[in-house]
Structures are given as structure tokens and as C-alpha cells.
Amino acid sequence: MEQNILDCVIVGSGPSGFTAAIYAARADLKPELYTGLEPGGQLTTTTEVDNFPGYPAGITGPEMMMDLQKQAERFDTKVHYELITKAEFSHEIGGVHKLYAGNKEIFAKTVIISTGATAKYLGLDDEKKYAGGGVSACATCDGFFYKGKDVVVVGAGDTAAEEATYLAKLCRKVTMLVRKDVFRASKAMIHRVENTPNIEVKFHHELIGIEGANNLVEKAVMINNQTQEKSTVDVEGIFIAIGHKPNTDVFVGQVDLDENGYIITEKGSTKTNLPGVFAAGDVQDHIYRQAITAAGSGCMAAMDAEKYLAELE
Ligand SMILES: Cc1cc2nc3c(=O)[nH]c(=O)nc-3n(C[C@H](O)[C@H](O)[C@H](O)COP(=O)(O)OP(=O)(O)OC[C@H]3O[C@@H](n4cnc5c(N)ncnc54)[C@H](O)[C@@H]3O)c2cc1C
Numbered sequence: 001m002e003q004n005i006l007d008c009v010i011v012g013s014g015p016s017g018f019t020a021a022i023y024a025a026r027a028d029l030k031p032e033l034y035t036g037l038e039p040g041g042q043l044t045t046t047t048e049v050d051n052f053p054g055y056p057a058g059i060t061g062p063e064m065m066m067d068l069q070k071q072a073e074r075f076d077t078k079v080h081y082e083l084i085t086k087a088e089f090s091h092e093i094g095g096v097h098k099l100y101a102g103n104k105e106i107f108a109k110t111v112i113i114s115t116g117a118t119a120k121y122l123g124l125d126d127e128k129k130y131a132g133g134g135v136s137a138c139a140t141c142d143g144f145f146y147k148g149k150d151v152v153v154v155g156a157g158d159t160a161a162e163e164a165t166y167l168a169k170l171c172r173k174v175t176m177l178v179r180k181d182v183f184r185a186s187k188a189m190i191h192r193v194e195n196t197p198n199i200e201v202k203f204h205h206e207l208i209g210i211e212g213a214n215n216l217v218e219k220a221v222m223i224n225n226q227t228q229e230k231s232t233v234d235v236e237g238i239f240i241a242i243g244h245k246p247n248t249d250v251f252v253g254q255v256d257l258d259e260n261g262y263i264i265t266e267k268g269s270t271k272t273n274l275p276g277v278f279a280a281g282d283v284q285d286h287i288y289r290q291a292i293t294a295a296g297s298g299c300m301a302a303m304d305a306e307k308y309l310a311e312l313e
Pocket residue numbers: 011012013014015016017034035036037038039040041042043045046048049050051052082083084085114115116117118119136137138141142247250280281282283289290291292294
């Protein structure tokens with residue numbers, strides 16, 4: 001049977017995937033997009049998105065992602081509600097890349113990987129109960145909602161230190177819960193935390209529960225893991241800053257990843273180490289992690305794919 005070789009396959013349906021689809025479709029690459037298990041991506045798990053340009057009154061995450069999908073489909077992007085389970089990438093310029101969705105084989109001249117990253121949580125039932133009601137994994141996204149209020153940040157690494165210092169500018173008081181007796185953050189970040197008067201660091205403390213009313217956070221419940229003493233602190237927001245996991249398991253051994261599993265792209269482009277394979281969004285960005293930056297790099301990936309195909313001719 002003759003192989004149907006597509007010009008462009010996009011893996012992932014977050015802001016980067018759908019933006020790549022809009023640009024690829026308008027460049028006549030007839031993209032086919034695989035949504036994975038979370039159609040619409042991370043933003044479908046949040047309520048208000050207040051910082052995406054073009055929505056003066058804000059918009060909910062699910063609505064915004066439906067708008068992006070509709071825009072991609074307006075230009076005939078074919079959307080498959082399937083998960084890519086395996087990849088076999090070519091190392092040749094002009095080679096054909098192979099993807100699998102279960103038993104289904106997909107052949108493509110270019111692949112845009114936009115599988116995002118997943119914020120890590122502690123695994124407490126209360127985190128789910130109060131998601132959208134005070135529990136967040138992104139200070140840049142949600143810090144504004146806690147202006148003048150008290151919040152907790154959980155974590156000891158650079159992300160936690162950055163989130164705490166960012167929130168300290170907006171919030172009345174930030175309490176940081178650090179499991180051990182030391183930070184894992186860089187010296188520079190520790191210095192910034194220590195020199196911010198409205199951050200209180202509680203070493204040897206772990207978050208063990210959340211109390212509230214009407215699904216809104218009112219108290220963080222913590223334990224001192226040295227003395228086993230339990231206590232609470234009155235807060236309206238709890239930021240879990242214990243890291244992210246890039247969704248790259250299916251690409252291990254196929255494309256170059258950094259030590260944390262993020263796809264490595266060439267500086268200033270979305271090119272990976274393989275010709276015709278591009279990466280966009282949070283899967284290759286552990287710094288900015290915003291919808292707008294993901295969308296921006298999705299646009300870049302489609303343009304890089306289009307240029308690559310044009311150069312093959
Ligand atoms: C609770 C929350 C609130 C946030 N609020 C904001 C905000 O207010 N403003 C803001 O700018 N940012 C916000 N962010 C961050 C923002 O959501 C991300 O930066 C953005 O979604 C990243 O987009 P992405 O396209 O890289 O990937 P994601 O949105 O992570 O999407 C990844 C996609 O890849 C798919 N996928 C994964 N593996 C596979 C596979 N094997 N096969 C096929 N598909 C696959 C998934 O199903 C998903 O569709 C928030 C994040 C969270 C978690």
C-alpha cells in the first residue's frame with residue numbers, strides 16, 4: 001500500500017500546537033494535529049486567563065483553547081483526538097518521519113512537537129479540591145489575583161525562590177515551606193529570598209492539607225517534620241512550586257533532550273537536532289512557560305517547517 005506522506009504533523013493541542021496549526025495551514029502545509037489526552041492543553045485546567053493579549057475582559061482557559069482550535073480548523077487543520085505513542089524519526093535531510101497512534105502509522109516530512117509540560121503537585125486530595133480556588137502552580141499566571149493578600153509557596157528550588165520573590169512584590173506576606181533545612185536554589189536566588197522582608201521561610205515544614213469554604217482556600221495546614229507538630233497559617237493562595245515534567249517520554253532516544261527531559265532547540269529557532277523535527281512551547285521552554293510564549297514559538301515552528309520544506313524542493 002502506498003504511504004500517505006503528510007507535509008506536517010503537529011503533536012499536541014495547547015497554545016503552541018494550535019498556533020503552529022494556524023500558521024502551517026495558512027502556508028498550505030495541510031497540517032494534521034494530534035491532541036493527546038488533554039485536548040486544549042494545560043489551560044483547560046484553569047479558570048481565568050487574564051494575560052493573553054487580545055482579550056480585554058479576560059477569558060476562561062477552556063474558552064480560549066476552543067477559540068484557538070476553531071481558528072486552526074477554519075484553515076482546514078485536521079484534528080485527531082488521539083495520542084502519539086511512539087516516534088521513529090529520520091536523521092536524513094528530506095527523510096520521512098514515522099509516528100504511531102497505537103497501531104496507526106503516520107508518515108510526515110515535518111513534525112512539530114508541542115506536547116507541553118505538566119506541573120508537579122504534592123498529590124494531596126485538597127490540591128484537587130481547591131484547584132482554581134486558591135491552589136496554583138504558576139505565580140506569573142495567578143499572582144495578580146492575590147494582590148495585597150497572604151500566600152504560601154511550597155518548594156525549595158530555583159522555581160520556588162523565583163515564585164516567592166515574584167509574589168512578595170504583589171502580596172502582603174509570603175510563607176515559604178521548605179521540606180529540608182536547606183534550599184536547593186542557587187546562591188543568588190537564596191540571597192534574594194533572604195533579603196525580601198515579607199518572605200518568611202519555614203524550614204522542615206510540609207504542606208499536609210488545606211482548609212477553606214466554598215472551595216476557596218482559607219488556611220494552609222502544615223507539619224514540622226522534626227517535631228511532628230501541626231499548625232496552620234491563614235492564606236488565600238497556595239503556590240506549589242516543586243517543578244514541571246516535560247511530556248517527552250515518547251521521544252526519549254529519538255531527539256536530543258536536556259538533563260531534565262526538555263527538548264533541546266537551536267537558539268533563536270525551533271529546530272531540534274534532527275532535520276524536519278521542530279519543538280515549540282513548554283516542551284522546550286522551562287523558563288517562560290506562558291501561553292503567549294508557547295503560541296509565539298508555535299508560530300516559529302510552523303515557519304521553520306515551511307522553510308525546511310521549501311528548501312527541499
Ligand atoms: C493551572 C494553570 C494555569 C495557567 N494559567 C496561565 C495563564 O493565566 N496565562 C498563561 O499565559 N499561562 C498560563 N498557564 C501556563 C500555560 O498553560 C502553558 O504555558 C501553556 O499551556 C503551554 O502550552 P503548550 O502548547 O506548550 O502545551 P500544553 O498546554 O501543555 O499542551 C500540551 C498538549 O500536548 C498534548 N500531548 C502530550 N503528550 C502527547 C502525545 N504523546 N501525543 C499527542 N499529544 C500529546 C496534550 O494532550 C496537550 O494537548 C497556566 C498553566 C496551568 C497549569
